[in-house]
Amino acid sequence: MPVDVDRHAALAKELLPPGRLLVGDDRPDGDAGTYAHVNPATGREQAAVTLAGPGQVGAAVDAARAAAVRWRDLRPDGRRGALLRLAALVRRDAERIGGVLTLECAVPAATAAALPRRAADYLEYYAGYADKLEGRVIPIFPENAFDYTLTEPYGVIGIISTWNGGISSVARKAGAALAAGNTVVVKPMELAPFSSLLFGELALEAGLPAGVVNVVPGDEVAGAALVRHPGVDKISFTGGQRAARAILTDAAQSIKPVVLELGGKSGNIVFPDADLAAAGRFAGTVCMGMAGQGCVFPTRLIVHESVHDQVVATAVVTAAALPVGDPLDPATAVGPVVSAAARDRILGMLGRALAGPTPAGELLLGGGPADASADPALADGFFLAPTILDRVDPAAQIAQEEVFGPVLSVLTFRDEDEAVALANGTPYGLAGYVHTTDLRRAHRVAARLDAGYISLGGFAALPASAPFGGFGRSGYGKEGGRAGLDEFVRAKNVYLPM
Structure with a gap:
């Protein structure tokens, strides 16, 4: 675009x-x-x-x-x-x-x-x-x-x-x-x-x-x-x-x-019984909207280890296909971040996450400025490539602090208790997302999440009639x-x- x-x-x-x-x-x-x-x-x-x-x-x-x-x-x-x-x-x-x-x-x-x-x-x-x-x-x-x-x-x-x-x-x-x-x-x-x-x-x-x-x-x-x-x-x-x-x-x-x-650092929990293709597309799309500059976005994918490969592969393919370019074009999915300072701050967080002998996660997609080879004008704006980091250390800065850029961190869990602990394991508590076909589990997990807005199986619509606000930081x-x-x-x- x-x-x-x-x-x-x-x-x-x-x-x-x-x-x-x-x-x-x-x-x-x-x-x-x-x-x-x-x-x-x-x-x-x-x-x-x-x-x-x-x-x-x-x-x-x-x-x-x-x-x-x-x-x-x-x-x-x-x-x-x-x-x-x-x-x-x-x-x-x-x-x-x-x-x-x-x-x-x-x-x-x-x-x-x-x-x-x-x-x-x-x-x-x-x-x-x-x-x-x-x-x-x-x-x-x-x-x-x-x-x-x-x-x-x-x-x-x-x-x-x-x-x-x-x-x-x-x-x-x-x-x-x-x-x-x-x-x-x-x-x-x-x-x-x-x-x-x-x-x-x-x-x-x-x-x-x-x-x-x-x-x-x-x-x-x-x-x-x-x-x-x-x-x-x-x-x-x-x-x-x-x-x-x-x-x-x-x-x-x-x-x-x-x-x-x-702000938020919202967890998106995917259980093995979920619609895995839909969950993967959701993970690869929603947190990249507005170039990731949304406080309520699900920026941490917390996926069961048994379905990790399938869900993450779908997320990567989905994010890689998102059109990056002119925000005036209705076909554009990912525009620029708001300023040069924001771009540099995000790149700094990514650099720290990937630096050293033990990086915070494995880079699967992106990690830097958007590819400007097809459109040199992208280099003049503040465009970043959709980025996915896999198997991220839950204690790392990239998993704990709000990035406010098109960056998804992937974490894995073994059971429901661990999934909830990971979702609640940041100082934030704005939103939470749960993907499962087990209705009892969906409501059980929603009750345990320490966040002010929970969405089961989709994105938070935020209708005018719904209260919105977070806990903690x-x-x-x-x-x-x-x-x-x-x-x-x-x-x-x-x-x-x-």
């Missing part, structure tokens, strides 16, 4: 919004410098993004606070209608948003086409809850009293989103927060700010009052300013370990609650479903003696 450099450049001019801030209904340039945004597929600069400094983050928080009372006191059907209008606009502009996702972080076209629809799904789902946040009457005895609970919004929610979630991640967080009556300040990474900026513009077009949704692209300094600001009542963060620790440290200064959706709190809404409301008890 040759990279069409000229098409990328033309679409960037056509589709990308101006790289400015959205503060209330103002669109100022950022005052913390300009970020030269590089297209991951071409390696060329395609746009300039002005970054928010701490003062502008503060202005966005002030705008959100100024709008908070009006938004909170709006009739619930008014909030519902506004969110439904926003969802309709996201669906209307889905083609443009999908193109922006491909340009800003190289989401392959087929996936990019689906993500705006998922964003709209979340907005529609949470719109339906805007008038269903009910309190309860509490039975009181032996006293004669009337006791009841109220649900109310926190106020201003700071949303710090990573680059790979794009508009669907922002909609999942913001949809719940807005339905509950909060206002939001969204701080997207400078690597991928454009779909978040479009979300903010569509919110204004949908009739949400100015200040209800604010968008301030920025770096870690801007993120820290948002977390530390006394006008922010709660933080919802998606990203990596280092940033999460910094956020928790800053939030602790004001005892500010935080929701964390972090994968974070805490939930997004999606009613549980995701509850993260943005607080309960108040009222007691009246009779």
Whole structure:
């Protein structure tokens, strides 16, 4: 799939919004410098993004606070209608948003086409809850009293989103927060700010009052300013370990609650009675999507030793056949990773895994940059070959830490207990996958896996109605479903003696 450099450049001019801030209904340039945004597929600069400094983050928080009372006191059907209008606009502009996702972080076209629809799904789902946040009457005895609970919004929610979630991640967080009556300040990474900026513009077009949704692209300094600001009542963060620790440290200064959706190192267990051909194809395909840049992907294949050869052979053939190339091409399965720094980090992890007299595993496929012999433009972008390492040492870095690249580690097990121990044998706990035709075993293993989202026989669909969130180093709190809404409301008890 040759990279069409000229098409990328033309679409960037056509589709990308101006790289400015959205503060209330103002669109100022950022005052913390300009970020030269590089297209991951071409390696060329395609746009300039002005970054928010701490003062502008503060202005966005002030705008959100100024709008908070009006938004909170709006009739619930008014909030519902506004969110439904926003969802309709996201669906209307889905083609443009999908193109922006491909340009800003190289989401392959087929996936990019689906993500705006998922964003709209979340907005529609949470719109339906805007008038269903009910309190309860509490039975009181032996006293004669009337006791009841109220649900109310926190106020201003700071949303710090990573680059790979794009508009669907922002909609999942913001949809719940807005339905509950909060206002939001969204701080997207400078690597991928454009779909978040479009979300903010569509919110204004949908009739949400100015200040209800604010968008301030920025770096870690801007993120820290948002977390530390006394006008922010709660933080919802998606990203990596280092940033999460910094956020928790800053939030602790004001005892500010935080929701964390972090990384994963999800195990994919294949038992001997599974559909082995399907399990092998699944293993060789799913973790390579988005060039492996998905926190929920099954990046560790944990296969029974008796069927190891068959399953792994299928996975290798499947992964080797995946089309690597231009993410604008609908036929492309594996595009580039997001940046040169990401590419170099992944290659460094692979180099350490394969170095020395006792490597961490046997290289079966890939292991380096994508083959550019048929398309020299691949060498200019940040493309890596789908990679499979076999019989990996479970204690090795490559098996313990999130790679966030197109890399599959294969481990083997002898019995169910060992399979569960291997799956639970990392600090993460985001997702788990089980392939078996034994329904009792499937549910038994699902109950034993220390992960927040379990998929039996397929990929995690993550519908808007399902709660999503991890354990351990994968974070805490939930997004999606009613549980995701509850993260943005607080309960108040009222007691009246009779």
